[in-house]
Amino acid sequence: MKKSSIKSTKTRKTPQKRKPRTKKKTTKSNIFALSNILVLITILALSITGYFYNENQKLIEEKNNQIKQNRIYKEKLAREEEYHISKEYEEKTKALDIEYVSHIDSNIYLDSKKPKTRKLRDDLFDQKEKVNSMQKPKVVVNIEPKIKEKLSEIKKIVVNKPKQAIISHRPKLAIIIDDISTQHQINLLKNVGYIVNASFLPPNKSRTHTVQVASKLDHYMIHLPMQASSNRFDEKKTLHIEDSISKIEKRILEVRKLYPKATFINNHTGSKFTSNKKAMDKLYQILKKYNFTFVDSRTTSHSVANLSAKKYGVRTLSRSVFLDNKKDEKYIIKQLKKAIKIARKNGSAIAIGHPYTITFKTLQKAKKYLDGIDVVYVEQL
Numbered sequence: 001m002k003k004s005s006i007k008s009t010k011t012r013k014t015p016q017k018r019k020p021r022t023k024k025k026t027t028k029s030n031i032f033a034l035s036n037i038l039v040l041i042t043i044l045a046l047s048i049t050g051y052f053y054n055e056n057q058k059l060i061e062e063k064n065n066q067i068k069q070n071r072i073y074k075e076k077l078a079r080e081e082e083y084h085i086s087k088e089y090e091e092k093t094k095a096l097d098i099e100y101v102s103h104i105d106s107n108i109y110l111d112s113k114k115p116k117t118r119k120l121r122d123d124l125f126d127q128k129e130k131v132n133s134m135q136k137p138k139v140v141v142n143i144e145p146k147i148k149e150k151l152s153e154i155k156k157i158v159v160n161k162p163k164q165a166i167i168s169h170r171p172k173l174a175i176i177i178d179d180i181s182t183q184h185q186i187n188l189l190k191n192v193g194y195i196v197n198a199s200f201l202p203p204n205k206s207r208t209h210t211v212q213v214a215s216k217l218d219h220y221m222i223h224l225p226m227q228a229s230s231n232r233f234d235e236k237k238t239l240h241i242e243d244s245i246s247k248i249e250k251r252i253l254e255v256r257k258l259y260p261k262a263t264f265i266n267n268h269t270g271s272k273f274t275s276n277k278k279a280m281d282k283l284y285q286i287l288k289k290y291n292f293t294f295v296d297s298r299t300t301s302h303s304v305a306n307l308s309a310k311k312y313g314v315r316t317l318s319r320s321v322f323l324d325n326k327k328d329e330k331y332i333i334k335q336l337k338k339a340i341k342i343a344r345k346n347g348s349a350i351a352i353g354h355p356y357t358i359t360f361k362t363l364q365k366a367k368k369y370l371d372g373i374d375v376v377y378v379e380q381l
Contacts, residue, residue, distance in 0.1 A: 171343035173370070174378045175323075175363070176295070176352045178223050178268065181207040186217070188360040193367055194375045199223040199266055202255055204236060211258050219377045221295070222255050222262045226270030227279075228299070233269040241272060241279040249286045256290055264378050266295035266319075266352075275302035284312040293317065295378060297352060317381060323353035332362040333369070340373055348381050 176197040177189060189196050199221040203210045214220050225238040237251055255265075265287070273279050274296065287294055296305040298319040309316035320342045323335045336351060343349035353359045374380075 168374050170372060170374045171340075172348040172374045172376045172381055173339060173343045174348070174350045174376055174381055175339075176221065176266065176319075176350065176378065177355055177359070178266070178297070178352055179354055180220075180223070181210045181213070183209070183213050185355040186213055188355070188357070192360060192363045194370070195377055196363065196375075197221055197378050200259060200262075201225070201268060202237065202258060214259055214261075218261065219379070220259065220262055221264040221266060221378065222259050223268045224251075224255060224265050225268040226273035228269035228273075229271045239270075239273055239279075239283070241276040243279070243282070245282045245285060248282050249289070252286045252290055252292070263291065264293045264295055267297045267299065269299060270297065271300035271302075274305055275300050277304045277307065280304050280308040281311065284308040284314050288312050288314045293378075295319070295350065317350060317378065319352050320349040321351050323351050324356055324359045327356055327358050329358060329362045329365075332359060333366055336363075336366055337369060340369060343373060350378070350381075 174197055175195075176199050177185075178199045180186065180189070180198045180200050181203075186198060189198055197219065198214075198217065200210050200214045201207060201223050202225070225233075225235045227234070227238055227240045237254075239248060239251060255262075267274055273283075284294070293315045294305060294309070294317070296303055296316060296318045305316055305318070308314070321335050321339045323332050323339075325331075332353070339349045339351035353363070
């Protein structure tokens with residue numbers, strides 16, 4: 001009994017005590033809660049970041065829209081200004097077209113002083129008439145030497161001029177290229193193949209060789225800067241409407257010394273100046289004093305050049321068409337044909353272009369359209 005009891009006691013296992021789980025559960029729950037908090041914080045941070053990102057994007061978009069609107073507004077202003085300037089510079093209006101074709105401006109082709117050649121021819125005609133009316137041969141003997149002398153004077157005067165300037169009765173067209181300042185432009189002008197008038201801008205810092213280039217030519221004009229409706233065209237010595245007559249005279253004397261062969265001046269820009277009667281009166285007094293002929297470029301339909309010309313007896317010519325307001329061959333040819341039509345109708349016309357490569361090339365090709373037209377220097381009109 002004792003052995004069995006002992007054996008039984010050995011084989012019997014003592015029950016193990018369960019360990020408490022409270023700590024693990026609390027740890028897991030803490031971790032879970034912490035992770036939830038982190039997720040919430042992350043979501044909140046992302047939301048805040050997204051909110052500020054969206055707000056920032058909105059601000060950027062608004063700023064871009066504002067910049068775009070400003071650009072559109074500036075472009076609109078630029079277009080309006082360009083349109084305004086184009087109206088000032090390109091006289092395409094029907095009123096002006098009618099004016100040129102109907103030759104309403106014929107009264108500005110004043111000739112207060114007859115050219116010397118014409119005066120001599122008139123004198124010769126008068127002398128011959130007197131001789132024919134007289135019966136005494138002695139008078140003929142006395143007058144004949146005078147006629148010979150005057151004929152020799154005429155030959156001296158016209159020796160350098162083309163014969164067509166005197167004997168031709170065909171329509172005359174003077175083509176002027178404004179803004180000339182370089183030898184390269186003159187080379188292109190000469191390659192056109194017929195007479196084209198060069199109108200030189202006065203020298204400045206960006207145009208240092210204009211005088212030297214002009215000195216090699218026998219025929220040229222002065223392209224004098226005058227005040228436009230927009231100040232962006234102003235140069236250092238641009239003539240302004242408020243300039244005194246002494247200031248204008250000083251400027252005219254300057255260009256006379258720079259370009260001693262020139263007797264013709266046309267305006268560079270000048271829509272404001274040429275439409276101001278007081279300013280043009282002052283200018284014409286000086287032009288008359290220094291024996292200049294004015295060619296009105298007609299940069300405005302409100303030009304009063306013809307009124308001042310009548311008042312001071314200064315010979316004045318006027319542009320008929322602009323050739324190259326569009327840098328396009330078809331357009332230039334169309335404008336040239338218009339100038340030819342005006343020349344045929346009125347006897348003469350003036351076409352003004354600019355030293356664009358396309359203009360020179362087109363004029364070179366356009367020689368075939370000039371049949372029956374004398375293309376001349378402005379002094380031959």
